Amino acid sequence: MPKAQETVLEIDLKSLEHNYQYLRSKVEPTVKMMAVVKAFAYGSDSVTIAAKLEKAGIDHFAVAYTKEGETLRAGGIEKPVLVLHPQPHNLTLLIDNCLTPSLYSKHILTEFIKTAEALKLKEYPVHININTGLNRLGFGLEEIDQVITLFKNTLAVRLVGIYSHLAASEDLAEKEFTQGQIETFKKASGKILKAFDHKIMRHLCNTSGILNYPEATFDMVRTGIGLYGYGNSAQEDKKLKPVGTLKTIISQIHNIKAEESVGYNRAFIAKRDTTTATLPIGHADGISRIYGKQKTAVLINDKEAPIIGNVCMDMIMVDVTGIECKEGDQVIIFGKERSAEKLANNAGTISYELITSISQRVKRLIID
Known part of the structure; x- marks a missing residue:
């Protein structure tokens, strides 16, 4: 899979065909x-x-x-x-x-x-x-x-x-x-x-x-x-492959001192010196405010980075303290490496709502 250079939803058609064939195998040929x-x-x-x-x-x-x-x-x-x-x-x-x-x-x-x-x-x-x-x-x-x-x-x-x-x-x-x-x-x-x-x-x-x-x-x-790619149970999820992978990048990194705030309404107050990354994706792209305030996390260089503060219309901020990363690095919101089901459940919703909410302004990249 190519590295993201912007916010993009990759659509893997081979995974789609895998899921189709798996489900087809569960019913009689007629x-x-x-x-x-x-x-x-x-x-x-x-x-x-x-x-x-x-x-x-x-x-x-x-x-x-x-x-x-x-x-x-x-x-x-x-x-x-x-x-x-x-x-x-x-x-x-x-x-x-x-x-x-x-x-x-x-x-x-x-x-x-x-x-x-x-x-x-x-x-x-x-x-x-x-x-x-x-x-x-x-x-x-x-x-x-x-x-x-x-x-x-x-x-x-x-x-x-x-x-x-x-x-x-x-x-x-x-x-x-x-x-x-x-x-x-x-x-x-x-x-x-x-x-x-x-x-x-x-x-x-x-x-x-x-x-x-x-x-x-x-x-x-x-x-x-x-x-x-989602079977409504952990057991079936293992047999299916997520078709969509939502990726973005790090736009900017900030060093936040203890007691400083991040984002609208000062919804995050740093308890210690904290490193944050700003990502070019927000609730206008389908990542709604329910995913903020450290209820969920994204994946950066195989490590979880919690979403902090309120989700903005076009951006989110994540805590990357202790994660080796730089501006331009790829971020996985959900996909094969990080299940949309897990992300959604942590926010109190379901994968259906999350994946169908991805805005049409997000670029679609077809992988076949």
Whole structure:
């Protein structure tokens, strides 16, 4: 890997392919796999990630919103793209880009049918979301009969997928709840399958579902965080490789005397003579204020340097007392050498939030 000369997010496509193949090995060959590439592919680069996965053999993609799917199509991605949370005002744009909507309520379902009929479409493919306990989006069990009727009364759309979201598949203490979700999904989807005579895919498992509930893989699985190198457990993290490595450099070194302060609001007061390094990365780049005040550390020449004081918009200051370093030296924020999961946990959050927060002003460097 090249040494950083500025703040940069390296995106290692070989690690991506490793993670994809590992997760693929956890399901039967007949089970399809959907890659979740929403939020700039979890803070990396959605088109680059999708293109690599398309070459590797991925079956489907998923994004949160229509504009994200439009970006994939503009980047040459051809595989089916499921839009998990389409909005009524974007339905024509969704259709123009040959994206597949997830329909999660009577309102969005009727709006989509109305749009498809107005455009004189025939059997446009859609998925529906069943609420099995996450209580975020999705049809309730009491609405299933009405959903079936709506589909049977139109030729403009065709139901090709049924899915739901597991709420706590990474937490084995919630196994009973998860198994209840699985049974609810079987009941709801089974009723729908009996109402139609064509093939309808079912998908329920996310990354942790793939790893912890192999009996619930159905026709397809969805994986997001696992593709990017995090398995929601220390054991699985060892088998995956972080795709993104966030690096920066030391801009300046200061010698701070005891009782002097560092940064805004004098949030750090030196208890002893201290050497600090200022780094060109801050909360505008995705390293928010929760990482300051010595709760977390960065890696400089293989040694941990705590982030001191308040994180600034464009800079952070770290304690490098006792660390041999100089201006221009490379700094690892997170990546293979230092897990984003560890950094996030120390600040009281999760790797998902950290990696998806990396600003688009941070340069992306593709490593393949």
